[in-house]
Amino acid sequence: MAFREVNSKMIEATVVPGQRLFSQRGAMLAYKGEVSFTPNVQGGQGGVMSMIGRRLANEATPLMTVEGSGTVFFGHGGHHVHVITLTGDTLYVEADRLLAFDGTLQQGTVFLGSQGGVMGMVRGQVTGQGLFTTTLKGHGAVAVMAHGGVFEVPITPQRTVHVDPQAYVAHHGDVRNKLSTALGWRDMVGRGSGEAFQLELSGSGSVYVQASEEKL
Numbered sequence: 001m002a003f004r005e006v007n008s009k010m011i012e013a014t015v016v017p018g019q020r021l022f023s024q025r026g027a028m029l030a031y032k033g034e035v036s037f038t039p040n041v042q043g044g045q046g047g048v049m050s051m052i053g054r055r056l057a058n059e060a061t062p063l064m065t066v067e068g069s070g071t072v073f074f075g076h077g078g079h080h081v082h083v084i085t086l087t088g089d090t091l092y093v094e095a096d097r098l099l100a101f102d103g104t105l106q107q108g109t110v111f112l113g114s115q116g117g118v119m120g121m122v123r124g125q126v127t128g129q130g131l132f133t134t135t136l137k138g139h140g141a142v143a144v145m146a147h148g149g150v151f152e153v154p155i156t157p158q159r160t161v162h163v164d165p166q167a168y169v170a171h172h173g174d175v176r177n178k179l180s181t182a183l184g185w186r187d188m189v190g191r192g193s194g195e196a197f198q199l200e201l202s203g204s205g206s207v208y209v210q211a212s213e214e215k216l
Contacts, residue, residue: 003074003083003100003141010075011083011143013100017069020103024076025062027099033070040065065103074100074143082150082208083143084170090137092177093144093170102140110135144169148211160202163209173205 003011013021015035022040040063066072075081081099084091092110101107110133136142144150146169155161155175165179178200201207 002085003143005081005083006073008080008149009078010073011081011100013066013072013074015066015068015070015072020065020067021100022063022103022107023066023072023074023100024098025064027074027076028064028066029073029075031070031072033068035066035068035070035072038065038067039063066100076145079145079147080149080210081143081145082169083141084172084208085141086136086139086172088139089172090135091142091170091172092133092135093142094168095134097144097146097169098134099143099145101136101142104140105136105138105142108135108137109133142170144208146208146210146212150208150210152206152208155201155203155205155207157202157204160200161207162198162200163207165197165199167209167212168199169208169210171201171205171207173203175201175203175205175207177201 003013006012010029015021015033023037025039028037076099086105095109150169153161153163155171155173171177180198180200
């Protein structure tokens with residue numbers, strides 16, 4: 001099931017019998033045909049543990065299960081929408097940036113700063129951003145939201161990429177991530193997130209970055 005970008009802020013999805021997709025609650029703009037929308041209490045294929053993980057991270061983004069036969073138009077809050085196609089790999093994406101995704105994808109929850117060790121965990125808690133992240137794995141399409149549009153930055157073994165945690169949208173590939181700070185602890189007193197904090201991504205893959213630091 002593929003998504004078609006109608007414009008920069010809306011996508012169209014074709015729903016067919018026997019298949020389903022998940023969307024963020026309130027994302028449906030219009031639909032044609034016999035389509036049903038049911039609140040999903042298990043958070044996609046990730047099950048209860050995935051939902052608990054998002055609740056612990058204060059990211060219990062409610063999902064709707066979309067089934068039937070017809071066409072659905074999705075958008076949310078006037079945010080820009082970007083479609084990412086997965087071909088067996090895993091996409092890491094902020095839960096509140098998910099607009100819709102194919103039901104064929106397996107959903108889970110991970111701590112984005114886990115590879116940064118204890119310091120990464122502490123710094124992640126200080127920033128309040130980039131803690132728990134939703135994973136989507138398999139073959140299918142994912143529609144993500146962002147402020148001001150999304151641009152893709154390649155990650156190569158020769159090119160480590162540093163991203164402001166508030167500008168981070170998603171990433172995929174064989175990528176190692178680490179939360180770090182460019183300042184000492186005394187310098188961080190009284191500061192929020194921004195250039196003082198960095199999400200370091202290394203390996204081979206891509207990271208998707210929004211054109212604004214504004215939170216959704």
